[in-house]
Amino acid sequence: MEGTRKGLYVQVGVLSRLSSHRDSVVRAHHIYNLKKSRFGVSSNIQSHVANCSSALFFFFFSTHSPSLAKSTAKTTKPTSTKTTKSSPTSSTKISKASTKTSSAKTEQPTIDTKPNNIMTRVLCVAEKPSIAKAVAQHLSGGQYQTANTSDKYTKNYSFTFNFGPGLGDSNVTMTAVRGHLTTAEFPPTYKSWSHPPPDSLFDAPITTVTTPDCKAIARNIETLARSSSVLIVWTDCDREGEHIGSEIRDAALKGNRNIQVRRARFSNVERGHILSAARRLVALDQRQVDAVAARIELDLRIGFAFTRFLTNNLRGLGGPMGELMISYGSCQFPTLGFVVDRYFRVKNFVPEAFWSIKLVHEREGMKVSFGWARNRLFDRAAVTILYERCLRAREAVVKKVQEKPTKKWKPLPLTTVELQKMATRFLRMTGQQAMTVAEKLYNKGFISYPRTETDRFDKGMNLRGLVEKQFPDGRWGAFARELIEGGRFNQPRQGKNDDKAHPPIHPITYAAPTVLDEQERKVYEFVVRRFLACCSDDAKGMATDVEVGYGEEMFAAHGVIVLERNYLDVYPYENWTGTAMLPKFEVGERFEPTEAMMTEGKTSPPSYLTEADLIALMDANGIGTDATMAEHIEKIQERQYVVTVPRGGGGGAGGAEEDNEPPPAAGRGRGRGRGRGGRAARGGRGGARGGGAGGGGGGDGVKEFIPTSLGVALIMGFDRMSFEISLGKPFLRKETELMMKAICEGRSTKQEFLQSNIHQYRTVYHQSSAELNTLKAACRQYVFNNGNGQ
DNA sequence: GCAAGGTC
Numbered sequence: 001m002e003g004t005r006k007g008l009y010v011q012v013g014v015l016s017r018l019s020s021h022r023d024s025v026v027r028a029h030h031i032y033n034l035k036k037s038r039f040g041v042s043s044n045i046q047s048h049v050a051n052c053s054s055a056l057f058f059f060f061f062s063t064h065s066p067s068l069a070k071s072t073a074k075t076t077k078p079t080s081t082k083t084t085k086s087s088p089t090s091s092t093k094i095s096k097a098s099t100k101t102s103s104a105k106t107e108q109p110t111i112d113t114k115p116n117n118i119m120t121r122v123l124c125v126a127e128k129p130s131i132a133k134a135v136a137q138h139l140s141g142g143q144y145q146t147a148n149t150s151d152k153y154t155k156n157y158s159f160t161f162n163f164g165p166g167l168g169d170s171n172v173t174m175t176a177v178r179g180h181l182t183t184a185e186f187p188p189t190y191k192s193w194s195h196p197p198p199d200s201l202f203d204a205p206i207t208t209v210t211t212p213d214c215k216a217i218a219r220n221i222e223t224l225a226r227s228s229s230v231l232i233v234w235t236d237c238d239r240e241g242e243h244i245g246s247e248i249r250d251a252a253l254k255g256n257r258n259i260q261v262r263r264a265r266f267s268n269v270e271r272g273h274i275l276s277a278a279r280r281l282v283a284l285d286q287r288q289v290d291a292v293a294a295r296i297e298l299d300l301r302i303g304f305a306f307t308r309f310l311t312n313n314l315r316g317l318g319g320p321m322g323e324l325m326i327s328y329g330s331c332q333f334p335t336l337g338f339v340v341d342r343y344f345r346v347k348n349f350v351p352e353a354f355w356s357i358k359l360v361h362e363r364e365g366m367k368v369s370f371g372w373a374r375n376r377l378f379d380r381a382a383v384t385i386l387y388e389r390c391l392r393a394r395e396a397v398v399k400k401v402q403e404k405p406t407k408k409w410k411p412l413p414l415t416t417v418e419l420q421k422m423a424t425r426f427l428r429m430t431g432q433q434a435m436t437v438a439e440k441l442y443n444k445g446f447i448s449y450p451r452t453e454t455d456r457f458d459k460g461m462n463l464r465g466l467v468e469k470q471f472p473d474g475r476w477g478a479f480a481r482e483l484i485e486g487g488r489f490n491q492p493r494q495g496k497n498d499d500k501a502h503p504p505i506h507p508i509t510y511a512a513p514t515v516l517d518e519q520e521r522k523v524y525e526f527v528v529r530r531f532l533a534c535c536s537d538d539a540k541g542m543a544t545d546v547e548v549g550y551g552e553e554m555f556a557a558h559g560v561i562v563l564e565r566n567y568l569d570v571y572p573y574e575n576w577t578g579t580a581m582l583p584k585f586e587v588g589e590r591f592e593p594t595e596a597m598m599t600e601g602k603t604s605p606p607s608y609l610t611e612a613d614l615i616a617l618m619d620a621n622g623i624g625t626d627a628t629m630a631e632h633i634e635k636i637q638e639r640q641y642v643v644t645v646p647r648g649g650g651g652g653a654g655g656a657e658e659d660n661e662p663p664p665a666a667g668r669g670r671g672r673g674r675g676r677g678g679r680a681a682r683g684g685r686g687g688a689r690g691g692g693a694g695g696g697g698g699g700d701g702v703k704e705f706i707p708t709s710l711g712v713a714l715i716m717g718f719d720r721m722s723f724e725i726s727l728g729k730p731f732l733r734k735e736t737e738l739m740m741k742a743i744c745e746g747r748s749t750k751q752e753f754l755q756s757n758i759h760q761y762r763t764v765y766h767q768s769s770a771e772l773n774t775l776k777a778a779c780r781q782y783v784f785n786n787g788n789g790q
Numbered sequence: 791g792c793a794a795g796g797t798c
Contacts, residue, residue: 128797153798179796193791240796296794303793311792329793439797628795635793 009338009730010620119160120167123228123259124174125221125248127235129153130443132176134269135234139172139278151216153178156224164279173224180240181214181247184300198308199769201301202762210251218251225255233263233284236449238501239744240625243292245284267502268448290750291743297754298736302761303329306727309765310714313772317779326714327639330733331624331632333714336641337728338617340707340715342609349605355383357390359548359555360595364583370548370555370593376601386553387598393551395590406543406560408576410567412455412495413504414530416626417619419450419523421612422530426573427522428701431615431630437523438505446511447527451627452502455495457534461503464489467535469510475525476532479570483535488566492534506531529571536567544582550593557582608704610647621730622737633705641711644703709782717778721771725764732760 126132133155136144140159147156157174184206190196196204210218225231231252235241249261263284266277306328314326355377359370377383412418416435423434438450457463467489470480483489495504507528513521541562548555559582562568568576609617611633618629636642707715715728725732736757742748768775780786 177796178798181796183795184793198792236796244796292795299793299795301793305792307792325791327792331794443798625795627797631794 009617011617118169120163120170120230121228122161122163122167122170122172122230122232123221123224123252124172124232124234124264125252126174126176127241127244128178129155129176131234131269132157132174134445135274136174138269138271138274139174144174149175149216149220151178151214151220154217154220156220161278163281166281167230170230173228174234175220175224177214177217177221177235177244177248180244181210181218181251182208183211184208184296186300186304193308193312198305198312199762199765201305201308202758202765204301206297206300221248221251222255225252225259228252228256228259230260230262232278232281233261234266235263236501237265237267238499239288239292239740241501242285242288243296246286246289246293249284267500270508285744287744287746291740291753294743294750294753294757295736295740298757298761299330301758303327305761305765309768314776314779317776317784320783321710321779324710325639326710327635328727329632329635330736331618331628332636332639332641333727334621334623334730334733335614335618335632336636336707336711337715337726337730338614339609339636339642339705340712340728342606342613342705343707343712346605346608349603351602351604352378353380353600353602354378355380356599356601357383357387357553357555358595358597358599359396359550359593361396361591362594363585363591366581366583367594368546368557368559368582370546370557373554373556380600383598386551387596390551390553390596395592396548396550396555398546398585398587398589398591399549399554400545400547401585401587402545404543406541408539408541408568408574410493410533410536410538411530411571411574413457413492413534414506414527415453415455415495415497415504416451417453417615417629418455419505419527420615420626420630422526422573423523424611424615425702427526429519429522430633431611432634433519434523435627435630437519438527441511441516441520441524441527444511445508446516446524448504448506448508449502450505451625452505453497453499453626454502454504455497457492457494457503457506463492463535466506466508467532470507470528470532472510472512473528476529476570479536480532483532488537489535490537504534526573529573533567533571536570537564539566539568539576540564541576546582546585548585550596607647608645608706610702610704611644614705622734623730636711640708641714642705642707644705647700647702647704709785710779713778713782714775716782717775718768720774720778721767723764723767725760727764727768 124132124135126135136157136159139161140157144157144159147158149156154176159172159174160169161172162169185208186201186204187207190201190204231249233245233248235245235248245263252259252261261284262281264277265280265282266273307326310326310328311324314321315324356375357372359372361368361370374386419438420431420434423429424431427434429437435450438447441447442450464484467480467483471477473480492504505527507524511520511524516524539562541560541564544559544561546557546559548557559580560576561581562576565576568574614633615629618624618632619626623629624632637644715726718726718728739748739753739757743750743753
């Protein structure tokens with residue numbers, strides 16, 4: 001019963017792709033059958049977003065005079081006696097900057113002793129140095145001072161800025177972290193992999209410590225906080241950003257436990273947007289912080305517990321498994337599960353013969369192919385009878401001729417997932433590489449933030465301005481100009497997704513090809529072309545449908561003439577195929593077909609997953625984030641759970657019973673490397689595909705994923721256990737995701753989340769221990785190629 | 791030695 005796996009998951013594009021596959025027929029459909037979350041699946045995530053009442057805004061600083069008076073001595077004394085705590089050790093960098101820029105009104109470190117100081121001292125912290133710099137640039141109008149910190153990537157920018165009512169004129173220091181500041185870990189007493197036993201990690205204490213690499217950054221924030229009365233968090237507006245904000249807050253509170261904490265909400269670093277974010281501060285959203293904290297804790301516990309469990313127990317089997325690290329991760333396993341699932345669907349595919357009738361008629365020098373309305377039947381005798389009836393009729397009759405306008409829709413605005421998929425298809429890059437390059441382009445200011453789920457542009461965005469920036473280009477400049485000056489600009493389509501944090505990926509400024517390396521050029525070109533395509537118009541054409549009756553059977557021909565290519569002119573990644581003109585036919589006319597034949601075919605198996613398929617599956621099932629999906633894919637290769645092979649060149653991977661070639665052993669040669677060694681070892685065996693595809697192609701540079709014998713053993717081992725939820729299935733992670741949303745929306749709490757999830761995984765752990773033999777048997781069967789593993 | 795999530 002291999003390949004008949006518990007449960008179903010969201011299959012992306014599989015059905016449509018299979019059914020459109022040359023000669024394939026899908027008999028057993030896997031369909032969306034996601035277990036219902038106890039929290040429901042409401043997608044309304046807006047509610048929390050605006051939960052920071054702006055009314056709150058005035059209160060915090062009401063003790064400060066909102067008065068601007070830089071020079072008026074008569075202002076309220078900064079009642080933030082809070083700041084008076086600040087020690088005289090405050091950074092000299094700050095005082096240097098502030099004395100310079102504020103008419104010596106606020107000499108450091110005398111802020112606490114000079115009642116007349118009316119300049120609020122504000123500490124701003126961004127999620128990354130590039131944002132700190134960009135924001136500092138905008139807020140200061142370019143008038144800022146730069147100071148190095150002991151972290152080589154991070155700088156402190158000092159300037160003055162008027163935050164408007166509330167904060168007013170302020171001395172600002174802007175700095176950054178580099179992502180998360182802290183990491184969760186177990187106490188040293190849990191260091192051993194054997195005792196206390198791994199399941200103790202489900203309730204072991206967890207400590208949050210500053211990541212060693214980030215110590216200098218944390219100290220910088222702590223020090224700056226001492227001399228600041230207000231902290232403004234400038235992290236990305238997504239869940240993780242909110243949590244990073246809380247880490248920044250905690251670091252700042254260490255330096256100054258009375259510092260007031262505010263948050264700026266911004267989704268791009270365009271000047272006007274930043275300025276308005278600075279004047280509309282909100283509070284940190286503790287719910288989002290909690291949701292992420294819950295996720296961090298759960299992933300740590302189950303990742304460590306199951307990794308130790310698997311490694312401890314399976315290494316004992318010796319041989320190729322003797323020294324492996326067999327990790328479990330809440331994203332790794334479902335990702336592996338997708339690869340294994342598809343592998344078995346290919347392997348277990350049984351081709352079926354089918355028959356069909358085809359009609360061809362030549363007219364006006366054109367050969368028109370008519371397809372059978374019944375498409376094909378799996379009964380040869382029946383088709384033979386129908387075919388003979390057709391022939392007896394001799395003449396076909398035109399029943400219907402219809403001409404109607406049709407169009408091919410322009411693409412949706414670009415998301416991260418789509419960028420990765422397109423890059424693996426058209427740019428000869430892995431998703432990981434595409435992201436690295438996109439990140440570089442982003443840091444250089446050429447494109448917007450590349451990690452976004454949003455596929456709709458904000459109504460207020462000045463898209464025309466962005467199109468205009470592309471005028472200078474020799475390749476698409478004329479197209480861009482035509483959009484604006486030729487009046488052919490069209491508002492992009494509105495997708496259904498909005499992460500409320502970042503806009504779709506789009507070009508920010510023009511980058512001449514000479515300033516980019518080859519990889520950057522490819523990605524930048526794609527981003528620009530996609531953007532221009534979005535701002536263009538759908539391609540338009542005229543479709544002709546001709547239906548004819550032949551005997552008692554109906555046949556149809558379809559033709560399209562492209563009238564306006566529009567976006568296709570700038571977007572070579574798509575084409576409008578099937579572009580063919582049909583000769584004239586008139587309703588009622590009769591003709592004797594040039595050819596009428598009965599054809600025979602065989603259904604063919606689906607293909608193995610490409611990286612684009614895998615990313616799409618992960619996306620649809622909530623496995624990983626747009627930023628990490630490519631990493632999980634790398635990780636399961638590094639762990640030797642899967643390998644990639646050139647498309648069409650793949651063969652069976654992890655052993656099937658009848659597979660008498662030794663499987664590409666996990667750990668053979670113990671290579672930790674990147675796990676790709678397996679590829680070279682693979683011949684082009686067709687597994688159960690009955691030959692055919694083996695060996696041949698792979699010329700298009702697209703890779704396919706197949707599991708190793710170890711990968712198959714792990715997934716099958718868990719699948720064969722008696723309990724309902726398999727670790728290799730995406731349900732658990734999907735549920736985690738939904739429960740995080742529930743926390744964000746106030747429908748659940750961190751405590752509830754942890755209680756229920758930890759209980760669930762602990763149960764799975766104990767059941768897995770009880771049925772360890774099932775898992776071992778699967779390893780013997782697949783990895784050691786030892787019969788049925790008994 | 792182990793996760794996933796940020797970012798460099």
